Amino acid sequence: MQKLIQGIHQFQQDSFRPLQGLFEELAKGQSPETLFITCSDSRIDPTLLTRAQPGDLFILRNAGNIVPAHGAGNGGEAATIEFAVAALGVKDIIICGHSHCGAMKGLLQPEQVASLPSRRGCHTPR
Numbered sequence: 001m002q003k004l005i006q007g008i009h010q011f012q013q014d015s016f017r018p019l020q021g022l023f024e025e026l027a028k029g030q031s032p033e034t035l036f037i038t039c040s041d042s043r044i045d046p047t048l049l050t051r052a053q054p055g056d057l058f059i060l061r062n063a064g065n066i067v068p069a070h071g072a073g074n075g076g077e078a079a080t081i082e083f084a085v086a087a088l089g090v091k092d093i094i095i096c097g098h099s100h101c102g103a104m105k106g107l108l109q110p111e112q113v114a115s116l117p118s119r120r121g122c123h124t125p126r
């Protein structure tokens with residue numbers, strides 16, 4: 001945790017000022033052009049990967065970057081996509097998977113995640 005707190009302080013001291021004008025504009029509202037859907041995996045960093053700036057990407061993340069079928073659940077995925085497309089008017093949607101995904105391994109080997117009660121992404125499709 002100390003590393004993260006130090007990172008926040010470093011951001012405030014070094015990174016905020018050069019982007020202060022951008023943050024002031026973003027405080028008025030956002031208009032990202034892209035919805036980026038990806039896994040929650042800590043090794044994936046959409047902004048680093050795309051060299052995006054704050055305000056460029058509207059990001060939806062969950063384990064396995066899984067978007068349930070329409071009507072399959074009350075998760076936040078549908079609401080996030082609906083907001084991005086209908087309210088923000090994003091032009092592009094990127095779905096970014098990755099190698100060595102634990103959620104995908106769970107999907108392929110459900111017995112390994114049987115003890116996880118919220119393994120919805122790992123259920124075998126009907």
Ligand SMILES: [Zn+2]
Pocket residue numbers: 039040041063064065098100101102103104
């Ligand atoms: Zn993953």
